[in-house]
Amino acid sequence: MSLFRPFLSRRPFAGLVASTATFVFGFIALSTGSARAQSTPSLQLVMGNPSGATTSVSNTNNYLMQKPQYSLAYNKSHATPNWVSWHLGPQDLGSAPRNDAFHTDTDLPSGWYRVTNSDYTNSGYDRGHNCPSADRTATSADNYATFAMTNIVPQTADNNQGPWAALEDYCRTLVNSGNDLFIISCPNHYGTTTIAAGKVYVPSYMSKVIVVLPAGSSLSASAVTTSTRIICVDMPNTAGIRANSWKSYRISVDQLEGYTGYDFLSNVSTSVQSVIEARVDNL
Numbered sequence: 001m002s003l004f005r006p007f008l009s010r011r012p013f014a015g016l017v018a019s020t021a022t023f024v025f026g027f028i029a030l031s032t033g034s035a036r037a038q039s040t041p042s043l044q045l046v047m048g049n050p051s052g053a054t055t056s057v058s059n060t061n062n063y064l065m066q067k068p069q070y071s072l073a074y075n076k077s078h079a080t081p082n083w084v085s086w087h088l089g090p091q092d093l094g095s096a097p098r099n100d101a102f103h104t105d106t107d108l109p110s111g112w113y114r115v116t117n118s119d120y121t122n123s124g125y126d127r128g129h130n131c132p133s134a135d136r137t138a139t140s141a142d143n144y145a146t147f148a149m150t151n152i153v154p155q156t157a158d159n160n161q162g163p164w165a166a167l168e169d170y171c172r173t174l175v176n177s178g179n180d181l182f183i184i185s186c187p188n189h190y191g192t193t194t195i196a197a198g199k200v201y202v203p204s205y206m207s208k209v210i211v212v213l214p215a216g217s218s219l220s221a222s223a224v225t226t227s228t229r230i231i232c233v234d235m236p237n238t239a240g241i242r243a244n245s246w247k248s249y250r251i252s253v254d255q256l257e258g259y260t261g262y263d264f265l266s267n268v269s270t271s272v273q274s275v276i277e278a279r280v281d282n283l
């Protein structure tokens with residue numbers, strides 16, 4: 001929403017410069033045999049910081065964490081991320097096996113409660129990835145990183161294993177057919193439902209904003225035009241939706257911004273945002 005635009009518009013080119021450098025160095029690294037070509041923190045936040053999260057430890061419910069594999073805004077009160085943002089390109093898809101080692105995130109500030117694997121045991125909810133395990137298979141270290149509990153939310157099995165998983169699969173299909181994606185996952189609409197004796201809150205909706213850029217585009221917000229495909233979904237985190245198509249949950253980014261108060265794609269020019277955020281994907 002407009003609340004965050006003045007803050008972010010002060011540095012419109014930071015993401016462009018960083019991501020271009022990453023791409024160039026990544027390409028060189030790839031050609032010399034490194035599979036970690038694009039696992040750099042700067043690449044994960046190219047489209048913007050939807051909630052204006054910061055690295056101040058006093059910003060307890062909007063705390064920015066930038067990892068090589070994804071960036072997130074942590075909410076200490078919910079013990080979940082407000083959003084998780086990452087780039088997904090062909091270099092991210094390799095042969096590393098699913099690690100499955102859910103672990104406490106030691107990158108959290110000292111003194112903050114660190115969610116454990118067992119907090120979700122018998123909770124009735126899946127350990128739902130925001131940045132999926134299967135989006136980070138270039139190296140075992142990349143895959144392991146997706147099992148940090150700061151990347152996880154309590155997600156119903158029908159959502160996680162139904163339309164949510166189908167959309168994750170579709171994203172990798174888009175990459176394999178010649179696209180680079182920028183993805184922001186946004187669990188939202190928290191009520192009073194909790195697990196782990198009140199320590200972890202359950203979002204009522206699972207949402208996602210996906211920017212689809214043809215391979216060869218600069219990996220920057222300035223590559224987004226009024227004709228760029230944007231997929232935005234908002235799925236209830238409930239039982240009974242397993243057989244539903246992810247396509248039935250598409251909304252506009254404007255709608256999601258209204259629901260969440262966040263400004264997605266804030267590094268994209270406001271004139272382009274106004275066009276692409278009003279549209280509902282229909283491909």
Ligand code: MN
Nearest residue numbers: 128129160165
């Ligand atoms: Mn999942």
Ligand code: MN
Nearest residue numbers: 263264265273
């Ligand atoms: Mn926006």
